[in-house]
Amino acid sequence: MQRKEALDILHSKLKKKNLVKHSLACEIGMKRIAEYLGEDADLWGLAGLLHDIDYEEIEDAEEHGKKGASFLKGKLDDKVVKAIERHTGYIEPKSTMDIALYALDPLTGLIIAAMLMHPSKTLAEIDTKFVLKKFKQKGFARGANREQILACEKISIPLDDFVNIVLKAMQEINEELTG
Template identity: 45%
Template structure:
């Protein structure tokens, strides 16, 4: 089993863009949330979320990502279960999502970007006062966060067997846990302080 520290070393070896790192940390947080919710291994699920886009900067095309990244992960001793989950998060690889962990990764990937974008345009610039209703208001505006694939977000929630807006709320809650690390505290004090 690979631990978070080892996964972070891989991330920092291949990823320099702080926004991409924040995306991967967001997906990690969401995966840990769902692992806890479903009684699964939060460390394993978290590592999958953390590593899923590790090769995006070196393979920034659909032809390459994440297929060309898989051999690199194997060289780093990443277990096949993790490699397979990462391969399955991209529809174009042809790797079917068969496990709950694989379905959760697909469900959590795109939605974190949309949530981040909505948080950043709010007066508070914070996750602490963000709810799915704010995300819902921006959902239909295709020009807003145009890179966030709404069809994939909806399909991911459906594959995971969860209502889309409940899923959005869950991912917001997960990302709140690491809001300071993501720079998404905004001008609101943490509810836990």
């Protein structure tokens, strides 16, 4: 599947602007993590882009990921479909791609929350140190599961590096994410 087709699917399945922006953040983050690990950036990007396509359709949180994976089966590489199915943690993430998406998903939200707390309120102005400071504050962005983000260490990416890679990736598409 090419990115254009994936974007068409994304826009047909997700109507909320913030979910589309989150998906774009996950796409660019997954691409840069793939590059860091020497993996196929375009393939990993598709996992990030399409991981939440069932979000507006599901009622039971445990079904999130499963419905999207079922819809994408046969349209995408099986590795991508499995990563999408497993990104919530209800089914254990196993592959490197699975774990990367599982860890990255809440990190993008933490980064956006950190941006909103920064005096500049701009993605371009925050740095890794600022995000890590917010990461350590237990009461900050409670929905961003810290244990889930720390899964990055299971794929041999230290937390500082993981945050730095994903933050820099999101800054690349600052206009799309904040406009």
